[in-house]
Amino acid sequence: MTLDWQGARQDTPGCETVLHFNNAGAALMPESVLEAVVGHLQLEAQIGGYEAAAQEFEAVERVYDAVATLLGCQRQEVAVIENATRAWDMGFYSVPLGKGDRILTGVSEYGSNFIAFLQVARKTGATIEVIPNDEFGQISIAGLRQAIDERVKLIAITHVPTNGGLVNPVVEVGKVAKEAGILYLLDACQSVGQMPIDVNEIGCDMLSATGRKYLRGPRGTGFLYVREGVILQLEPPFLDMQAAEWVSRDTFKIRSDARRFENWETNYAGKIGLGVAVDYALSWGLAAIERRICVLAERLRDQLKDVNGVKVQDLGQQKCGIVSFTVEGKEPSEIKRLLSQEKINISVSSAQGTRLDMDARGFMSVLRASVHYYNTEAEVERFCTTLASLV
Numbered sequence: 001m002t003l004d005w006q007g008a009r010q011d012t013p014g015c016e017t018v019l020h021f022n023n024a025g026a027a028l029m030p031e032s033v034l035e036a037v038v039g040h041l042q043l044e045a046q047i048g049g050y051e052a053a054a055q056e057f058e059a060v061e062r063v064y065d066a067v068a069t070l071l072g073c074q075r076q077e078v079a080v081i082e083n084a085t086r087a088w089d090m091g092f093y094s095v096p097l098g099k100g101d102r103i104l105t106g107v108s109e110y111g112s113n114f115i116a117f118l119q120v121a122r123k124t125g126a127t128i129e130v131i132p133n134d135e136f137g138q139i140s141i142a143g144l145r146q147a148i149d150e151r152v153k154l155i156a157i158t159h160v161p162t163n164g165g166l167v168n169p170v171v172e173v174g175k176v177a178k179e180a181g182i183l184y185l186l187d188a189c190q191s192v193g194q195m196p197i198d199v200n201e202i203g204c205d206m207l208s209a210t211g212r213k214y215l216r217g218p219r220g221t222g223f224l225y226v227r228e229g230v231i232l233q234l235e236p237p238f239l240d241m242q243a244a245e246w247v248s249r250d251t252f253k254i255r256s257d258a259r260r261f262e263n264w265e266t267n268y269a270g271k272i273g274l275g276v277a278v279d280y281a282l283s284w285g286l287a288a289i290e291r292r293i294c295v296l297a298e299r300l301r302d303q304l305k306d307v308n309g310v311k312v313q314d315l316g317q318q319k320c321g322i323v324s325f326t327v328e329g330k331e332p333s334e335i336k337r338l339l340s341q342e343k344i345n346i347s348v349s350s351a352q353g354t355r356l357d358m359d360a361r362g363f364m365s366v367l368r369a370s371v372h373y374y375n376t377e378a379e380v381e382r383f384c385t386t387l388a389s390l391v
């Protein structure tokens, strides 16, 4: 079934003002998400924040069911956290690691995650090992298999990197992790919302994601999935009265569901908005969303090849809605600035975001155009024509 992208555009006020190819940065919210967020803020102003949360209890709680449906998990396996980085951190810093333990990761790992590896390695004496890429530029499954031994305590990789269209073979990674009985943490920040994600098919134990990107939710929202069977093995690095109960003067008891990774005060309007955004994505169907995005992205890659000096830089056997490219002799930030004068949004991925990959390919930065299902073939055309006039 094809997705009714005209209907999606009608639901999206921003489509009238910009050509938005920065969906991997923050996508345009649909009207329903905007209304839910603004409506709740207005209610807070009218009747009080605690009272508004109580009155809208079901809408607040809906987000757990919506995310559970999105990922194919149970609601008690979901923690709603303010962004993907903190969600990932809450998972990662809970993993018990000691001297000589090994963390396996990939070349396209996200910068903040790698900084966390470095910090924990420095504190504990654990080591970080980067599995090389295969001939397609995605994580090598043979390389991963070879690296496994009894000292490996964690496999932590990124599904879709911040700087390109690569989709890592996460199901294959999951099989290796499962066979060896190793914890598997997946950063799905750039993939959730643009393709079907099933945590049981992937076989990950933890998965982190954000609300504002392909899910089209409000900023400052994200979530962490933790498999029921491992929740009790993972003690969060921070605890409060949401995460644990103060039982007696000297004792506390940590919650047994994934909300042990949350903290008490939160953005209720954002939480409601995230639930509405996930339901909105589900209403289109993630398979239909992925199909439409891939058609547009392939078209964009194809047409960019005809623009003078442009080179598409995406790696991987399977590619998604993120299209990375360079323009010979031009600074990416200058191209971005010139496009923005034409009301065209894209972004620049700097080396910081994925240092291992960018250093290996000799890039300081790349341009990133990321399409969503509400974009159009005509926008792809206009984008390439405008770019051609600037280079």
Ligand SMILES: Cc1ncc(COP(=O)(O)O)c(C=O)c1O
Residues within 6 Å of the ligand: 083, 084, 085, 086, 110, 158, 160, 161, 162, 187, 189, 190, 209, 210, 211, 222
């Ligand atoms: C792969 C990846 N992981 C994590 C993040 C961080 O997400 P957030 O800004 O929601 O913390 C990003 C953001 O661009 C990302 O691309």
